[in-house]
Amino acid sequence: MKLAYWMYNGPAHIGTLRIASSFKNVHAIMHAPLGDDYFNVMRSMLERKREFTPVTTSIVDRHVLARGSQDKVVNNIIRKDKEDNPDLIILTPTCTSSILQEDLHNFAKRAAIETESADVLLADVNHYRVNEFQAADRTLSQIVKLYLQKAKKENVEFIKTEAPSVNIIGSVDLAFHNNHDMLELKKLFKELNININLILPQDCLVNQLKTLPKAWINIVPYREIGLSTAEWLKEEFDMPYVSTAPMGICEIANFIREIETILNNAGQNVDFADYIDTQTRFISQSAWFSKSIDCQNLTGKRVVVFGDATHAAAMTKILAREMGIKVILAGTYCINEKEWFEAEVKDFCEQIVITNDHNLVGDLIAQSEPSAIFGTQMERHIGKRLNIPCGVISTPVHIQNFPLSYRPFLGYEGANQIADLIYNSFTLGMEDHLLEIFGGHDTREILSAKLSTDMDTQWSKEASAELEKIPGFVRGKVKRNTEKFAKENGISIVTLEVIYSAKEAVGS
Amino acid sequence: MSTEISELKFDCETGNYHTFCPISCVAWLYQKIEDSFFLVIGTKTCGYFLQNALGVMVFAEPRYAMAELEEGDISAQLNDYAELKRLCLKIKRDRNPSVIIWIGTCTTEIIKIDLEGIAPKLELEIGTPIVVARANGLDYAFTQGEDTVLAALAQRLPTAALTPTDVPKLILFGSVPNSTVNQLSLELKKQEIEIAGWLPTAQYNELPTVNPNDYVCGVNPYLSRTATTLLRRRKCKLICAPFPIGPDGTRHWIEKICSVHNKKPVGLEERESAAWKSLEKYTNLIKGKSVFFMGDNLLEISLARFLIKCGMTVDEIGIPYLDKRYQGAELALLEKTCREQKVQLPRIVEKPDNYNQLGRIAKLQPDLVITGMANANPLEARGINTKWSVEFTFSQIHGFTNAADILELVTRPLRRNNALDNLGWTNYNTTQKFT
Numbered sequence: 001m002k003l004a005y006w007m008y009n010g011p012a013h014i015g016t017l018r019i020a021s022s023f024k025n026v027h028a029i030m031h032a033p034l035g036d037d038y039f040n041v042m043r044s045m046l047e048r049k050r051e052f053t054p055v056t057t058s059i060v061d062r063h064v065l066a067r068g069s070q071d072k073v074v075n076n077i078i079r080k081d082k083e084d085n086p087d088l089i090i091l092t093p094t095c096t097s098s099i100l101q102e103d104l105h106n107f108a109k110r111a112a113i114e115t116e117s118a119d120v121l122l123a124d125v126n127h128y129r130v131n132e133f134q135a136a137d138r139t140l141s142q143i144v145k146l147y148l149q150k151a152k153k154e155n156v157e158f159i160k161t162e163a164p165s166v167n168i169i170g171s172v173d174l175a176f177h178n179n180h181d182m183l184e185l186k187k188l189f190k191e192l193n194i195n196i197n198l199i200l201p202q203d204c205l206v207n208q209l210k211t212l213p214k215a216w217i218n219i220v221p222y223r224e225i226g227l228s229t230a231e232w233l234k235e236e237f238d239m240p241y242v243s244t245a246p247m248g249i250c251e252i253a254n255f256i257r258e259i260e261t262i263l264n265n266a267g268q269n270v271d272f273a274d275y276i277d278t279q280t281r282f283i284s285q286s287a288w289f290s291k292s293i294d295c296q297n298l299t300g301k302r303v304v305v306f307g308d309a310t311h312a313a314a315m316t317k318i319l320a321r322e323m324g325i326k327v328i329l330a331g332t333y334c335i336n337e338k339e340w341f342e343a344e345v346k347d348f349c350e351q352i353v354i355t356n357d358h359n360l361v362g363d364l365i366a367q368s369e370p371s372a373i374f375g376t377q378m379e380r381h382i383g384k385r386l387n388i389p390c391g392v393i394s395t396p397v398h399i400q401n402f403p404l405s406y407r408p409f410l411g412y413e414g415a416n417q418i419a420d421l422i423y424n425s426f427t428l429g430m431e432d433h434l435l436e437i438f439g440g441h442d443t444r445e446i447l448s449a450k451l452s453t454d455m456d457t458q459w460s461k462e463a464s465a466e467l468e469k470i471p472g473f474v475r476g477k478v479k480r481n482t483e484k485f486a487k488e489n490g491i492s493i494v495t496l497e498v499i500y501s502a503k504e505a506v507g508s
Numbered sequence: 509m510s511t512e513i514s515e516l517k518f519d520c521e522t523g524n525y526h527t528f529c530p531i532s533c534v535a536w537l538y539q540k541i542e543d544s545f546f547l548v549i550g551t552k553t554c555g556y557f558l559q560n561a562l563g564v565m566v567f568a569e570p571r572y573a574m575a576e577l578e579e580g581d582i583s584a585q586l587n588d589y590a591e592l593k594r595l596c597l598k599i600k601r602d603r604n605p606s607v608i609i610w611i612g613t614c615t616t617e618i619i620k621i622d623l624e625g626i627a628p629k630l631e632l633e634i635g636t637p638i639v640v641a642r643a644n645g646l647d648y649a650f651t652q653g654e655d656t657v658l659a660a661l662a663q664r665l666p667t668a669a670l671t672p673t674d675v676p677k678l679i680l681f682g683s684v685p686n687s688t689v690n691q692l693s694l695e696l697k698k699q700e701i702e703i704a705g706w707l708p709t710a711q712y713n714e715l716p717t718v719n720p721n722d723y724v725c726g727v728n729p730y731l732s733r734t735a736t737t738l739l740r741r742r743k744c745k746l747i748c749a750p751f752p753i754g755p756d757g758t759r760h761w762i763e764k765i766c767s768v769h770n771k772k773p774v775g776l777e778e779r780e781s782a783a784w785k786s787l788e789k790y791t792n793l794i795k796g797k798s799v800f801f802m803g804d805n806l807l808e809i810s811l812a813r814f815l816i817k818c819g820m821t822v823d824e825i826g827i828p829y830l831d832k833r834y835q836g837a838e839l840a841l842l843e844k845t846c847r848e849q850k851v852q853l854p855r856i857v858e859k860p861d862n863y864n865q866l867g868r869i870a871k872l873q874p875d876l877v878i879t880g881m882a883n884a885n886p887l888e889a890r891g892i893n894t895k896w897s898v899e900f901t902f903s904q905i906h907g908f909t910n911a912a913d914i915l916e917l918v919t920r921p922l923r924r925n926n927a928l929d930n931l932g933w934t935n936y937n938t939t940q941k942f943t
Binding site: 001003004005006007010011013014033034035036037038040041042044045048049050051052053056057058059060061062065083094095096099102113127128129140152159353396397462466500503504505 | 525574649691911
């Protein structure tokens with residue numbers, strides 16, 4: 001057993017469900033007890049989706065446990081097939097139900113005989129050995145394999161598109177600024193005159209998957225989810241892939257150059273050097289911004305970076321190489337990406353940490369006293385406690401990762417956005433500092449003191465205690481209303497009862 | 509509006525429905541019992557739920573944690589006793605709580621960790637009381653988690669040495685905020701009824717004493733196991749009353765408590781009518797409107813009864829679990845209220861099937877759907893007003909004073925959508941209406 005207060009990464013079934021719900025017309029059946037199905041809440045609330053989340057829980061209760069769940073699971077699959085006519089139904093247990101060691105493969109097989117429109121697939125994931133990202137990566141490649149092997153059997157001809165084209169693998173529900181990243185990638189490829197063959201899994205139909213091999217290159221912007229699909233496609237269909245995240249001016253250039261090389265090896269004659277130069281020097285603002293006078297204040301600043309492997313590595317490089325900021329510590333909670341991460345950041349930081357223990361990260365931050373942190377929601381809170389500003393650059397996912405305004409992290413606009421994020425983090429830090437020197441502009445106490453001196457009402461001990469329990473931001477209002485009520489009713493001492501009566505009276 | 513009166517109809521769909529996990533109770537109970545530490549013994553799935561879906565923050569000095577079961581625990585390679593001892597000693601050293609409450613989960617049920625067997629031995633060894641509650645999703649829904657904790661605490665209540673002059677005491681059970689405790693206590697004080705204690709208390713060491721024949725009464729409709737434990741194990745007498753939710757429920761609750769104390773309520777009717785008077789600005793808004801409960805927190809029957817009294821009609825009361833004995837007085841009041849208001853008795857659906865319910869909602873087009881969070885945005889996108897059921901769990905809704913807060917919640921979508929319409933921005937296009 002592990003004493004745990006907080007997690008950087010969700011359980012495996014969340015990863016599987018993120019893939020299932022990203023596809024169009026795919027339904028997931030979750031074999032789980034009541035309460036394990038909070039994925040639907042997360043997706044509906046965080047992404048503010050208008051459609052019902054295509055995940056149904058086949059509930060395991062005491063009764064089902066006693067009888068075995070085969071009939072219930074199979075019936076729920078068949079029922080969903082009839083109700084929604086999905087193309088594919090994915091069956092997944094959770095940590096809990098996977099211990100039952102039922103033959104879910106057999107459940108899926110049995111259900112598949114009776115479904116009319118849907119294929120049935122059991123997500124093949126070990127719920128105690130892999131995390132959310134690994135499960136998502138694995139489920140995605142499982143689905144891709146299923147449909148491409150099917151296409152092979154049906155002797156579908158895989159002919160390349162006439163003009164250069166790419167697949168983008170890694171557009172997933174409940175990811176970090178993903179929708180905006182995808183728009184940015186689309187724009188980038190349009191400007192490079194490269195067609196997009198397929199984006200998956202978001203809004204992709206499973207029967208479109210057979211067209212995957214038509215593309216020239218697979219693009220994996222985030223290595224956590226999509227890399228094994230790209231690797232399999234390379235093995236099986238000899239499709240090259242690019243797994244450099246186009247985040248920050250330098251990496252965008254590397255990303256484009258990799259594509260250029262692949263296209264030229266395939267007999268094209270493209271040269272993107274001018275495009276990169278124009279974008280970097282004239283279109284994107286971030287390179288110039290880094291040189292501008294504003295950024296002189298960043299000289300000698302020391303920061304800590306922590307997040308998923310993709311974002312933490314990219315941010316480390318941007319901070320060190322593009323902004324001239326000293327990264328004293330770079331780390332990731334993606335433990336399985338250890339080797340890759342170390343190789344990526346070793347030249348850009350003083351220390352590397354690979355851990356999923358947020359206490360350790362907190363201690364390291366406290367010890368190193370950076371001037372800013374770029375991390376997850378957890379580091380943001382650590383920063384709040386230590387009074388160190390923090391820019392959020394990575395999941396765990398949070399409602400703030402679904403802004404209405406355009407906030408990509410990838411591409412040239414992403415580079416602008418990141419530069420703003422970095423600069424504003426520090427500016428706020430300095431503002432805090434100045435506020436401290438001048439005593440701040442918090443005048444709450446003075447205000448409430450003035451307002452209550454107008455009244456001669458006294459408060460009983462219990463009533464004062466009750467008032468203290470009311471949250472600070474409304475306490476003043478409650479106090480004023482109660483005293484007003486007391487005055488109107490000729491009451492000189494506010495007791496508990498007077499508070500409640502006042503509340504009722506104000507409500508009417 | 510139909511005036512046909514029939515019997516209360518109970519269905520059990522045994523469908524695929526959603527509620528929050530019963531371990532949610534940790535979120536409010538650790539705040540209520542201030543010297544406690546809650547240890548949820550479960551998997552990553554449980555932990556991610558508490559952190560993510562419930563949005564519970566553990567950033568500053570948390571008084572609850574997960575004992576995360578790993579592969580070695582599941583395959584029984586590790587000794588449960590030794591593992592729990594290690595964690596509890598650490599908790600004791602770091603936080604020194606007065607009580608450690610173990611929250612069992614689905615996983616501890618399935619792998620059959622003998623929590624009840626381990627706790628007494630470990631408690632002796634480490635010198636901190638350990639209370640075991642099996643708040644698992646195999647047996648319970650959402651708010652019933654509180655029931656499992658209070659039922660476990662009920663067994664721990666001390667007994668008092670009695671003198672011949674002692675009369676049976678009154679103990680109330682149900683976790684409500686301290687100000688609600690004060691309000692309900694005041695109401696009973698007006699009737700010259702003293703509450704001897706509440707379960708739970710802010711301090712574990714201040715749990716009330718109970719003796720056989722003491723009176724106990726619940727304030728929350730989801731506490732049937734706690735009631736049973738007090739009744740059977742502690743030989744208390746249960747006052748089965750409607751719950752003190754809404755002025756009508758509160759009045760009946762006080763009346764019932766008065767009646768067992770052989771007291772005639774004083775000024776209670778005036779108190780109730782004054783409360784209704786202060787609610788008029790809300791009741792005028794909802795009179796004649798319909799509401800559909802998808803079912804989530806087991807507050808559904810009480811809320812439906814109150815809203816019917818306010819003049820609403822209820823299409824369906826979905827509820828995850830209904831104990832017809834513990835909720836007996838509440839069900840009787842629901843029936844009586846419907847007859848008084850001359851409205852159709854609502855259909856009560858236990859363990860509803862959410863998919864079927866969405867079909868019924870599409871057909872009935874209720875004015876308001878009270879639902880879990882997963883379905884709220886999609887229903888809003890289909891032009892159906894919704895209110896999150898969890899808001900009623902996390903708001904103060906008991907007693908005369910807080911009835912306004914219930915209606916504040918219920919009327920908010922109606923008021924807001926009316927306000928948005930009146931602002932005129934939905935007429936940005938002359939042919940299309942924004943929904």
